[in-house]
Amino acid sequence: MSRFLPSPILSLTLLLIWLLLNQSIAPAHILFGSVLALVVPLYTAPLQPVHSGIRKPLVLFRLLSWSLVEIIRSCVNVSRIILFQRQQINSQFIRVPLDLRNPAGLAVLSCLINSTPGTVWVEIIPETHELSLHVFDLHDAAWWVATIKQRYEQPLLDIFEAEAK
Amino acid sequence: MIVVLEYSLYFAQCCMLIAMLLCTLRLMRGPTAQDRVLALDTLWMVVMLFTLLLGISFANLVYFELAMLIALTGFVSTIALAKFLMRGEIIE
Amino acid sequence: MMQLPESLPLWLGIPVVLLLLTGSIITLIGALGLYRLPNFYQRIHGPAITITFGAGCFLIASMLYFTGLEQRPVVHELLITAFVLLTAPVSAMLIMRAAVYRDLRNERKGKELSENLHDNMHQ
Structure with a gap:
């Protein structure tokens, strides 16, 4: 500016x-x-080394409102598991390969993933650029990978890295 | 309505107290250091919410500033402790 | 004791009471999860619901209540909301990374220790 x-x-x-x-x-x-x-x-x-403009505010708004719904949904899930589940809970580390490289985009992604109860971001493995993630109650690792890539990463790619494509 | 509000405030305060008690138990028992830091972080959060509740029950806006300060201090202390766990084993 | 107003309109009272009850129960469940779950990596998910949903409920309740009480929009709880939403993920991530780092280091140290013992016994 x-x-x-x-x-x-x-x-x-x-x-x-x-x-x-x-x-x-x-x-x-x-x-x-x-x-x-x-x-x-x-x-x-x-x-401030990162200067990144937000290109599509509408996509950002949709992403935020979707993740708000997701936060409430997984809150209910996690509290149900804490209260009622007696047997072993299947908590696992999973790995998600990421395409997103923009630092601001990664920051937003980590905030969203950590705000959602049931998933905690561990770190990005530098060699392979994979995201290591801890999931509270894992049923299907492939579903998690697909959800994160489609629901979170694709809008962030559109928002922060639109002209790179 | 006021009676309902009063009793729900009492209920919420009791819940907060039990939550603080559970956090404190985990803080004392926690087998590893990271458990204790996590319990301390949660304790800060619950105390912040308790302050907001006090603000509602005394109808006083000053408690908001207190809650803000508690949130700030809690964040800084958690960051410092987590950094310490990661880097600074003094005896090593 | 409490200093509550003489009367509160119904449209304001019902959401405030509901939000207070939901928030306190959620907070209690979060703390219970912190206390009850068996190991650290599961325990870290317990407080997450306290921080997001419980704090959200309380902050909205406080905003509604003071807006009704003071007869003007009181929205400065938004500051705490924004602050908590920005900082809670950071602290969760830092604690998690510290835990993983320490566990890996302990594992390595334990392995070295058992190798040393093994060598010493065979000398």
Whole structure:
């Protein structure tokens, strides 16, 4: 972007956070929040190596709402298992080969996977670029791989790496 | 309605207390160090929710700031402890 | 004791009560999972439901309640929501990685130790 406004979304978020913290939209708060929103991105710009624009907001919105539904669904599943399952729970590490390379995309993916109860991201194995994942109650590893690739990775590829294809 | 709200607040506070108790038991018993860190992380979270509950029951917005501070401190301490588990075995 | 208002409209009271009950039960189940499950890698999934669903229920309940009470939109709980949603995955991932790392290291150390013992016995 321009020289004085390196990342408009960050500035807007900062202003919003400032107003929320003070719980008012008085002119003084808006003024000071705008000063913060202008100055802080300028000073933190050297720290931020990843510049990635969001290309398809609609796809991002659909991904987020779908994962919200998924979070609630797997919450119910996990609590049912904790309460009622007496026999052995089949917890496993699985590996998912990833095509996504964009750091911002990977960060979003890890946040979504970790927010969903029942799956925890372990790490990306550097040699093969595979994602190692721990699943709480594993029935079918192939289903998990397919779900993650279709439901999470494909929208993120569309959002963050659209022009690479 | 107020009576129902009052009793549900009492119920929620009891649930929070039992949850804190379970976290503390896991914190004391936890066979490995990572169990204890996980229990501590959960304890911070439950305490944060308990503060929100107190805010609702005393109808006071100040508790929000307290909850915010607890969430911040809990995150920082968990990160520090997890980093310590990963790198800093002092005696090795 | 509690300082509750004299009256609360029904359209506000019912969702607040329902959200409070759901959130507290979910939180309790999460802590129970932390306590009851047999090993660490399963235990880490217990608190996840507390953090996402329980915290979400409580924050929405608090937002609704104060909006009704103060007669103005009180939405600053969104800050905590955003903060928790951004930080909880990070801490879960760090604890998980630390656990995996430590287990691998212990395994290696145990193997070396048993090899040493084996060598010593045969000398």
